[in-house]
Amino acid sequence: MSPIIQVEHLVKRYKNSPTNAIDDISFQVAAGEFFVLLGPNGAGKTTTLSVLTTTLAPTLGKVEIAGYDLARDANRVRAHVGIIFQQPSLDQNLTAEENVRLHANLYGLYPFRPAFWLMPRAYKTQVNELAAILGIANEIHKPIKTLSGGMKRKLEIIRSLIHQPRVLFLDEPTTGLDPVSRRSLWDYLTRVRAEQETTIFLTTHYLEEAEQADTISILHHGKIVAQGTPAAVKAHLVENYLLVDADDRAALRQELRQRQIAFSETPLFRIDLNGVSAHQLLKTIDTPLTTVKIHSPSVEDAYLAIIQEHDDDRAKTNGN
Numbered sequence: 638m639s640p641i642i643q644v645e646h647l648v649k650r651y652k653n654s655p656t657n658a659i660d661d662i663s664f665q666v667a668a669g670e671f672f673v674l675l676g677p678n679g680a681g682k683t684t685t686l687s688v689l690t691t692t693l694a695p696t697l698g699k700v701e702i703a704g705y706d707l708a709r710d711a712n713r714v715r716a717h718v719g720i721i722f723q724q725p726s727l728d729q730n731l732t733a734e735e736n737v738r739l740h741a742n743l744y745g746l747y748p749f750r751p752a753f754w755l756m757p758r759a760y761k762t763q764v765n766e767l768a769a770i771l772g773i774a775n776e777i778h779k780p781i782k783t784l785s786g787g788m789k790r791k792l793e794i795i796r797s798l799i800h801q802p803r804v805l806f807l808d809e810p811t812t813g814l815d816p817v818s819r820r821s822l823w824d825y826l827t828r829v830r831a832e833q834e835t836t837i838f839l840t841t842h843y844l845e846e847a848e849q850a851d852t853i854s855i856l857h858h859g860k861i862v863a864q865g866t867p868a869a870v871k872a873h874l875v876e877n878y879l880l881v882d883a884d885d886r887a888a889l890r891q892e893l894r895q896r897q898i899a900f901s902e903t904p905l906f907r908i909d910l911n912g913v914s915a916h917q918l919l920k921t922i923d924t925p926l927t928t929v930k931i932h933s934p935s936v937e938d939a940y941l942a943i944i945q946e947h948d949d950d951r952a953k954t955n956g957n
Contacts, residue, residue, distance in 0.1 A: 639704065640665035641804060641836050642672075642689070647698035649684050657696070658684045660859035666852070668803070669834040673847040675940055676856035682840045683723065685856065686808050689838070690720050703803050716744070719802035721793050723809045725786075733777050733784065733792050737764055737799055744800040753778065767795040770825050772818055786813045794822060798829065804836045805829075811843060819843075844937040853936065855943055858951070863943045871939040879915050880905040882928035889924040896921060905930075 642665060649659040659681045666672045676682045687693035689700060691711045700707040703717040727736050734753050741760060742749045750756045753764075768777040771791040776784055784792070790813045797805060805826075811819045823846070829835045839846065847853055853870050855863040863870055882905045883889040893900050893908070898918070900908045905928060908918065915931045 641668040641670075641703055642666035642838065643699075643701040644689075645699045647685070647688065647700060648696045649681075649688060649693065650696045657859050659688070659695075661698075662856070662859075662861050664854055664861065664864065666836060666838065669830060669836055670851045671830065671837045671839070671849065673839045673841065673850040673853045674856060675840070675844070675847060675853060675936075677944060680856045681859040682856055683808060686722075686806055686838075686840060690718060690806055691715055717803045719797035719800065719805045721790075721797050721805075721807050721810045723812070725789055725793065727781050727789055727792065727796075729781050732780050733773070733788075734764060736781065736792060737796050740796045741799050746800055763799060764795065767798060770821060771795065772821065787815065787818065790814060791818065791822075801833055802835065804838060807837065807839045807841075809841055810839070811841070811846070844935070844940055847936045855940060857944055857947050862947050863939075867936050870943070871934045871936065877910045877915075877934065878932050879908045879910060879918060880928065880930040880932065881908065881919075881922070881926050882906060883924050883926050885924060889922075889926075892922060892924050898922075 644665065645663050647659055647662050648657055650657045662685070674682050674685065684693065688695050689702065689707070691707060691714055695708075702714045705713040705717070707714055728739070731739065738747075738750075738753070738756065738760075741747050747757055747760050753761065764777065765774065768774045771794060773784075773788050773791050773795075776788055777792075781789065781792075790810070794810065811822060814822065826835075826837060830837060839850075841847065848867055850867055853863075853865065853867055854861055855870070880903075881889070886906075889906060890902075893906065898908060898921070900906050910918065919926075919929065
């Protein structure tokens with residue numbers, strides 16, 4: 638099956654800029670996949686998202702989304718994607734529901750009606766269901782100007798899902814949401830993926846949200862510096878290890894040496910697992926332990942390590 642997003646040698650350089658904001662990147666996303674694009678501020682994430690959502694023209698390269706060439710069929714691309722940008726894009730002169738209704742009308746989903754109660758039952762059911770899931774059922778008919786920042790973000794999510802897009806682009810979608818609302822949003826998005834095979838393309842600074850991704854791509858200085866499953870990205874630079882200690886530290890030190898178990902003192906005894914399970918290793922140690930900690934790297938650990946490694950390499954290159 639062809640990927641739903643295909644990016645080949647994409648380049649974007651802004652006028653008068655000495656460097657490329659996006660510097661020859663290529664990747665693909667399978668239908669129904671949860672794809673996460675990570676990177677520090679200025680890495681090129683928003684520029685990449687802007688190109689993929691047709692709001693910014695690329696300098697070079699080819700992009701296909703849902704089988705349509707972005708350069709030749711931008712309107713067809715837009716019909717198959719939903720977008721939640723980092724900056725709000727709501728009409729401040731309308732109510733929350735009127736913003737959603739206008740979006741539905743523009744996409745040709747329903748004929749225009751001047752009032753909510755005149756809209757088809759399917760539309761009203763869909764809006765009420767989404768509003769209830771995201772916790773703004775009581776605010777859905779209020780003017781935008783009266784809503785908090787978090788409520789506006791929830792409304793943008795409702796608006797982006799109303800036409801059931803094949804690809805949903807999310808640029809920091811949970812910014813401004815409380816933990817309960819964040820959880821309810823991700824529960825709903827998980828359901829949408831399962832029921833409609835919607836592809837999720839996410840940029841986020843909540844790195845724990847990337848733990849469940851199918852693929853993570855790390856962008857730095859406009860280039861992709863790492864890509865793969867969360868497990869593959871974490872295994873790239875960050876190791877699993879065990880931290881142990883004992884009241885009789887001398888006995889523990891001697892036993893580890895006798896058993897030829899490599900360790901370092903930090904000041905706890907750090908033992909790299911190197912593919913061995915923590916349970917297996919602990920069964921071999923007879924010295925009574927007072928501390929046992931298993932370090933399993935997170936996506937955040939790997940992300941920070943990868944970014945630091947490439948910054949160090951860049952500094953060495955510039956220094957030479």
